[in-house]
Amino acid sequence: MTNPLATIGRVFLNALAEIGRLSHFAAIAVMHIFMPPIYWRLALQQMWLIGYNSLPVVGLTALFTGAALAQQIFVGGSRFNAESVVPGVVVIAIVRELGPVLGGLMVAGRVSSAMAAELGTMRVTEQIDALTTLSTDPINYLVVPRLIAAVLTLPLLVLVANTIGVLGGFVIGTERLGLNSGTYLQVTADFLENADIVSSMVKAAVFGFIIALMGSYHGYNSRGGAQGVGKATTNAVVSAFIMILLANLIITVIVFGNQV
Amino acid sequence: MTEQAKITPMIQMDNIHKSFGPKHVLSGFSLTVQKGESVVIIGGSGTGKSVALKSILGILKPEQGSIKVDGTEITTLSNRERKPILAKIGMLFQGAALFDSIPVWQNVAFGLIQGKGMNKVEAREIAIEKLRRVGLTPDVGDLSPAELSGGMQKRVGLARAIASEPEIIFFDEPTTGLDPIMSDVINDLIVECVQDLGATTLSITHDMASARKIADRIAMLYQGKIIWEGDKSQIDASGNDYVDQFIHGRAQGPIEMQLLKP
Structure with missing residues (x-):
């Protein structure tokens, strides 16, 4: 029988050690952004993979979510004869929360896993060690382009997601719920503030950093052959999800916590 | 000139210790490779041959000991400072990588x-x-x-x-996974290329045919230390039971195989 206290202690210590290793990796990766060379061509290639290829899945997610949201708010609002709040609540909910969070989660599912699998395979087949022997810093060559690409691309993706999300609400609102299309757009514009858009973009950039960091960290440090790469892929996605949701909460509290 | 080359060896590893958790992979590993020399480290799977090479490259950091490449101590260098040293080194990886x-x-x-x-x-x-x-x-x-x-x-x-x-080339199990004829082709190529460049080489292998072909000197690694080293012509008359067992591939002898990864 193992002592339950010892088990709790071991789990706690392992978690702390993992946080330490991750922070160390993140610090090194960020430092390397300022240590040339920067492989811009690889960063552009990653932007294409992360951004363009994620458009369909992010767009569909935003469309369906915006539409469902409009339907729900209409049903809820009609109890108080307040159907007219639909456009305002949809745009606030999409831009402040759902656009960045759902967009970030969808991209994390696609991209963190792909990064972890690619870098993990490179690790176990010694390709990362080979970079070192060819006078090329693996952090500069592999991690920095992914971080730069994700941080720059996610805000653009989320901008698209926000627009399509609002559009989803608009379509349901005007076609199915009988709201006036001119009024809908007017209310949307009135409710939306610059701070909402800025916070949305900040969130997106932070989520981009998390997505690339988690994919790179787990891939770069994977070990133990095919099974290790599989584990790295799963861990990358799960940890990216949790960190995105946590970061979202923190940013929301900081930005909107004082608006009562 | 010859005297000078003797004074600064191309690679000098002294009393290297490296562990992974409780497992001591290298414990007091020392090896010197002179300029222009081809040294092959032989030893069973999992005896730390790759760890020795990766320590020289700075991919792994030994806990203790000194590694000098062309007279420069590299264990204390930052990654950036190590770059000019790495530029002198080429490596053929086990899976080609x-x-x-x-x-x-x-x-x-x-x-x-x-x-x-x-x-x-x-x-x-x-x-x-x-x-x-x-x-x-x-x-x-x-x-x-x-x-x-x-x-x-x-x-x-x-x-x-x-x-x-490069001035120095590492070969990590150059013939693993190849048929005997292709192995011999690769061995020949290695010998030719090394002669062309006049490079210093350090190889690790458990393929004795390959070791005999590409080595000037052979060193046997066992339990984290070099237990025998000498000219390749002496390998058959080493008088060392461990070496004899290894080069003849006998299951019985002083070396007991660890079947489980520690």
Whole structure:
């Protein structure tokens, strides 16, 4: 029988050690952004993979979510004869929360896993060690382009997601719920503030950093052959999800916590 | 001149200790490789042969001990400071470790383009010449590494290792996974390329045919230490029971195989 206290202690210590290793990796990766060379061509290639290829899945997610949201708010609002709040609540909910969070989660599912699998395979087949022997810093060559690409691309993706999300609400609102299309757009514009858009973009950039960091960290440090790469892929996605949701909460509290 | 070469060996590893958790992989490992010499480390699987090579490259950091490359102590250097040392070293990896996202010629030219900033046209010419050197035709250069057989991948790996004409070359199990004939072809190529460049080499293998072919000197690694080293002509008369058991591949003897990974 193992002592339950010892088990709790071991789990706690392992978690702390993992946080330490991750922070160390993140610090090194960020430092390397300022240590040339920067492989811009690889960063552009990653932007294409992360951004363009994620458009369909992010767009569909935003469309369906915006539409469902409009339907729900209409049903809820009609109890108080307040159907007219639909456009305002949809745009606030999409831009402040759902656009960045759902967009970030969808991209994390696609991209963190792909990064972890690619870098993990490179690790176990010694390709990362080979970079070192060819006078090329693996952090500069592999991690920095992914971080730069994700941080720059996610805000653009989320901008698209926000627009399509609002559009989803608009379509349901005007076609199915009988709201006036001119009024809908007017209310949307009135409710939306610059701070909402800025916070949305900040969130997106932070989520981009998390997505690339988690994919790179787990891939770069994977070990133990095919099974290790599989584990790295799963861990990358799960940890990216949790960190995105946590970061979202923190940013929301900081930005909107004082608006009562 | 000879005296000078004796004073600063190309690689000097002294009393290296390296553990992974409770397992001591290297415990007091010492080895010296003179300029222009080819040394082969033999030893069973999992005895820490790769760890020794990766310590010299700085990929792994030993807990204790000194490693000098061409007279420069490298264990205390930062990654940035180590770069000029690494530029002197080429390596052929066990699984060739070719980058599968780029074509063969870019693999060969990688160190020239990314490491030395050479322009692509010039680098491509050198890559094609190096491919020819290892017996591959220029059209192979445009293939993807995944399209090549194991033997061809090893050749490309060798071409990549020699492309920047390094002073030191490491060979990690150069013949593992190849049939005996292809093994011999690769061994011959290694010997030729090393002679062309006049390079110093350090190899690890458990293939005795390969060791006999490419080595000037052989060192046997067992339980984290070099337990025997000498000229390759002395290997059959080493008088060391461990060496005898290893080179004859006997199951019975002083070396007890650990079947489980510790």
